[in-house]
Amino acid sequence: MSELKKTALYSEHVRLGGKIVPFAGYEMPVQFTSIRQEHEAVRNHVGIFDVSHMGEILFAGKDALKNVDHLVSNHIAKIKPFRVVYSGLLYPNGTFVDDVLVYRIRDDEFLFCVNASNVDKDFAWMKQNVSGDLRCENVSDRYTQIAIQGPDAGKVLQPLTRTDLNAIAYYRFQMGQVAGIDALISRTGYTGEYGFELYFAPEHAIRVFQAVMESGAPFGITPAGLGCRDTLRLEAGMALYGNDIDDQHTALEANLGWVVKLEKDEFIGKAALVEQQTSGLKRHLVGFEMIDRGIPRHGYAILANGTPIGDVTSGTMSITLNKAIGMGYVASGFEAPGTIIQIQIRDNRVAARVVPLPFYSRTR
């Protein structure tokens, strides 16, 4: 086991009383006060997350666009600079190398944001599959990334920047300054809440973080850990690589057909997905809520009428909705909302109901 890495904000986490755990090769805060308190702060006010463990990979050059378009399942050629696209980075069989955000910085420059645990794998996969005139570089160590999430996120951030935050629509970004530091300001997040993600040079991490904390103090800004990041994203029905999506299930099975553009001329995984689309899916990722008492957890079996039909991929007690929720793969025929299933929780088969995703969406 190699030495765990620390983000540039590690000392802030310790100073603020974060409970530090190993995660994806980093020492990261899982919580500061309690998962519930931090979760509620993000839903009702504002929270700040250090997500610097996430990886960044840069594509630049004449052939950058062609290569990004070849690597990912969503449309890239059609998007303009300053837009962000969520996409699958797929194997030829249509399963996931990773799920990624692609930032189009310029016509010929793209920044991928990838999962921390997949950085090396993704980068190796990309290098293996690119060709032509481009630079493809793992720039993960050049970025601190913080997420400011919650209904008050704009009020906290606006005093620190000249960039008009109201002018940044969802899944768009601007290059600007925050607390005097050059930053990529992105209207994205992994919480289902209004908010921003900032990318900037790590040497300024503490300065920017403290400026946001200070600006957020009147709004009760709360440092938030990975624990509530997981409960927030699950309520929002967002997939987590390693739980809900992986190299065993295709993008179509994962209910991510909306990021798969089969009308594109070509991308890695297209042929397999076209074939699967034609022949029909054998399983589907669905959301469900528990009818009887019990909390679904990753790996628990899903049954229907006593017969195994799949597995739970994520589950928790929803803090916002105050009921137990989960996602999992079920065999075709059991994916319709309203279908009654059972979750094997230890010795008990506990009734649950398939429901539409997301479980929670913010009121706009």
Added chain:
Amino acid sequence: MSYPANFKYTKDHEWLKITGSVGVIGITDHAQHQLGDVVFVELPEVGRKYEKGDVYGVVESVKAVVDCYMPVAGTIVKVNSALESQADLINSDPHGNGWMIEVELADLSEMQELMDSVAYEKYLAENAD
């Protein structure tokens, strides 16, 4: 929080308070603190018999699922059904209203094998994360 001097404790972070041959059992303040927000508790049926060390119940926080172990052998005489709707009593009052089960002890001499509060606090200090 202090650990009551009239309780006995285990290395699995269970407490036991004995009155005659009946013991009340719960998880310690240290255990609830490690778990974080408790959201679900699974309790055994009244009348069920357990050996020392058997799993009698499950406590789940948002993130974690942990088994609860019998500090002694015995038969369940009562469970704290309030926990079904208010699992967080384990966080707010672990040594009181957050109790889990009441047990008729099979062998009172097993009490001798448990730690007193001084020994438990020493154990916690020596095994601090």
